[in-house]
Amino acid sequence: MVSWDVPSAEAGARTRGGMATALVLVTVAGAALRLWQYGANVSMWVDELALVRGILAVDPRELLTTQLLHNQVAPKGFLLVEKLAVSATGPNEYALRLFPLIFSLIALVAFVRLSTRLLEGAGPLAASILFAAAPPLVASGALAKQYSADVCVAVLLWQLAYKLSTRTVKPRRAALFGSLLVWFSSPAALMMAALGAALLTWPGSDSNVKARRRALVPVLACWWASSLAATAATFATTTHATRDYMQWFWAGSFAPLSPAVFLKTLWPLERVSSMFGPGQTFAGMGYPAPTAYAALALMGLAVLWLRDKSKAALLTAPLLFTLAAAVFRQYPFNDRLVLFLLPGLLLAIAATVEYVRSLLWSRSRALSTLAVVLPLVPALYPLAATPLPHYTEPIKPVMDYVRERRRPGDGVYVYYGAALAVTFYAERYGIGRDEYAVGGCHRGDGRLYLRELDTFRGRPRVWVLLTHAGPALKEREDILAYLDTIGVRRDGLVVEPRGIGRNLLPAEAHLYDLSDGEKLDDADADTFPLKGPHAPGQRLGCGEATQASLPTDFR
Numbered sequence: 339m340v341s342w343d344v345p346s347a348e349a350g351a352r353t354r355g356g357m358a359t360a361l362v363l364v365t366v367a368g369a370a371l372r373l374w375q376y377g378a379n380v381s382m383w384v385d386e387l388a389l390v391r392g393i394l395a396v397d398p399r400e401l402l403t404t405q406l407l408h409n410q411v412a413p414k415g416f417l418l419v420e421k422l423a424v425s426a427t428g429p430n431e432y433a434l435r436l437f438p439l440i441f442s443l444i445a446l447v448a449f450v451r452l453s454t455r456l457l458e459g460a461g462p463l464a465a466s467i468l469f470a471a472a473p474p475l476v477a478s479g480a481l482a483k484q485y486s487a488d489v490c491v492a493v494l495l496w497q498l499a500y501k502l503s504t505r506t507v508k509p510r511r512a513a514l515f516g517s518l519l520v521w522f523s524s525p526a527a528l529m530m531a532a533l534g535a536a537l538l539t540w541p542g543s544d545s546n547v548k549a550r551r552r553a554l555v556p557v558l559a560c561w562w563a564s565s566l567a568a569t570a571a572t573f574a575t576t577t578h579a580t581r582d583y584m585q586w587f588w589a590g591s592f593a594p595l596s597p598a599v600f601l602k603t604l605w606p607l608e609r610v611s612s613m614f615g616p617g618q619t620f621a622g623m624g625y626p627a628p629t630a631y632a633a634l635a636l637m638g639l640a641v642l643w644l645r646d647k648s649k650a651a652l653l654t655a656p657l658l659f660t661l662a663a664a665v666f667r668q669y670p671f672n673d674r675l676v677l678f679l680l681p682g683l684l685l686a687i688a689a690t691v692e693y694v695r696s697l698l699w700s701r702s703r704a705l706s707t708l709a710v711v712l713p714l715v716p717a718l719y720p721l722a723a724t725p726l727p728h729y730t731e732p733i734k735p736v737m738d739y740v741r742e743r744r745r746p747g748d749g750v751y752v753y754y755g756a757a758l759a760v761t762f763y764a765e766r767y768g769i770g771r772d773e774y775a776v777g778g779c780h781r782g783d784g785r786l787y788l789r790e791l792d793t794f795r796g797r798p799r800v801w802v803l804l805t806h807a808g809p810a811l812k813e814r815e816d817i818l819a820y821l822d823t824i825g826v827r828r829d830g831l832v833v834e835p836r837g838i839g840r841n842l843l844p845a846e847a848h849l850y851d852l853s854d855g856e857k858l859d860d861a862d863a864d865t866f867p868l869k870g871p872h873a874p875g876q877r878l879g880c881g882e883a884t885q886a887s888l889p890t891d892f893r
Contacts, residue, residue, distance in 0.1 A: 360463050361450050368446045368470025371726065376439045376480040378727030379431050381734040381845070384806045385619075386434075386482040387758040388884045393420050394429050402575075408758075408884045409580045411453065414571055415521035416484045434482040441522075443478025445490035446470060449681055452497050456642075456649050457688055460695055460710050465688035472684070473720050473838045474677055477620045477728050484523065485621070485677050491523035492678040496652060498532040502554060503542040505646050513557040519563035524572065525678045528663060532655035534558040540648040591670030592662075606661050607632060608670045617839045620728060621674035624720035624838035631687060633712060637849040638686030641693045653682040687713065720838050728837035731805045733759040733845040737767040740847050741799055741833045748799045748849075750774035751791060753817065755806030756845070758890045774803075779886030782873040788797045788863035789820065790892045798853040800825075805845035812870035818848065819869070821860045825852040 377777035382390065392406035398421050402414050419437045427433040453462040469475065478485040497517055507523035520526040537558065541550040569729035594600045607629075625631050642650035657679055663669035670676075689715055698706040702705045733756065744750075750773060752760045758778045764774065775793075794800045802821065807814035821827070829849035835842035852858065880886050 364466045372479040380729035383731040438486040441490040442486040459692045461688045464691045468684040488523045488678040529645040530561045532659035536651035538653040588670035591672030593665040618673040619839045635683040635686040638689035681865035684852035728840040730835040732833045736845045741767045778890035779880040825850040
């Protein structure tokens with residue numbers, strides 16, 4: 339008789355081999371998603387353009403020693419590699435997004451390896467799927483911003499900290515590598531402080547705790563000294579005006595000052611839950627029932643705590659330190675600034691998945707499989723419902739549309755929110771700087787936009803280019819309503835954004851005929867009823883707004 343029973347050792351080897359193959363496939367799929375987004379070469383949005391203008395405007399020495407344009411702040415190492423990329427291949431989107439892509443791919447591979455060290459059973463596979471398909475992690479790998487570097491550095495620091503706790507890395511190498519990483523990511527200073535505290539408190543399973551702590555001190559001293567130097571370098575090249583602007587812009591991302599509001603809103607849980615929702619821009623995961631995923635993450639941290647306090651501390655400390663920094667108003671806990679925490683939370687969710695699977699395995703293999711599938715399917719839904727590529731403020735197809743239809747002598751008015759994009763792309767679409775007029779920022783006094791448009795009265799063909807027009811101020815609505823009153827809309831294109839976030843904005847161009855005398859008599863800029871706020875003199879942030887720092891062509 340032939341026995342079909344497989345010896346346990348052979349079964350274990352096959353299981354490990356199957357897991358390794360699955361992890362490779364997930365890694366390849368995650369890399370393909372990132373390359374797909376990168377290859378789409380979508381339009382840069384206002385935050386990218388603001389940083390890019392600063393990188394392109396100066397030489398490497400000035401880039402590292404002076405304040406960036408448009409109130410931008412970025413780690414010095416990231417700025418340097420971006421400058422090297424455009425110096426080597428030219429100021430194009432592919433070059434500017436090359437290093438963010440590389441950081442994203444390194445983070446993917448490093449995360450898969452980290453998951454196999456921290457998790458058991460199906461945990462590594464679940465965590466790797468969540469990470470590979472996370473919309474903000476895919477999107478950030480194709481943005482000329484430092485957010486993919488933040489995630490990459492965080493994952494590499496988690497790896498280093500784990501190896502230090504298990505004594506599988508030479509202290510000198512850990513000290514050198516960690517000290518270098520902090521120059522590529524601003525929140526790495528938070529990570530290093532948190533991981534250092536965790537390592538000193540729970541240094542590992544070695545019985546000689548005092549000796550382990552003594553060995554850690556020189557490594558952590560190097561990390562913290564490098565963190566201080568990197569932070570000081572950024573602080574020294576950031577003006578008071580920029581620091582004030584950042585405090586104003588991210589004011590809603592700090593903890594409530596009122597203890598009653600803090601408790602009523604369960605602020606820490608609400609902040610963690612927000613990371614799994616749609617997010618303000620591209621940084622949200624877009625999961626259904628985000629609070630449920632936050633609960634799964636917290637449960638996973640508890641499960642790890644019961645099994646291995648050292649591992650649990652490494653994953654929990656960065657989250658606690660970042661929440662504490664937001665309570666003391668030192669670091670905003672919101673949107674893209676906390677992307678670096680996602681890897682730890684995804685590992686915690688996977689720990690819960692494996693814990694539930696292992697509990698059900700002996701009772702029902704079908705139920706145990708379902709316990710793995712149920713959390714993963716909704717997590718894959720955002721990318722399935724909103725396929726790649728993702729983009730916001732897609733100005734390139736709009737400008738291509740204008741190029742094909744523009745005639746000599748056409749007027750072109752550029753709303754101030756579109757100014758960074760138009761000035762960056764106009765030349766490649768055949769529009770010279772003297773062929774369009776950039777409007778000013780007039781938040782709080784929408785009539786000034788209408789007065790700028792009045793300078794085109796009498797002209798039969800006037801293009802109006804709009805993007806980055808936030809809905810709250812209703813500036814777009816007022817501009818188009820006024821033009822529809824005094825003119826006739828002859829042509830136009832609106833390109834809607836695609837992504838997971840709530841505040842993704844379209845780009846659009848409209849062609850108006852403003853030569854009809856009867857329609858021109860129907861309204862004027864001073865009496866036309868506005869929908870947006872009217873608070874002349876307050877400017878509602880215009881003085882600090884990134885895109886408002888470009889000079890206007892109107893006086």
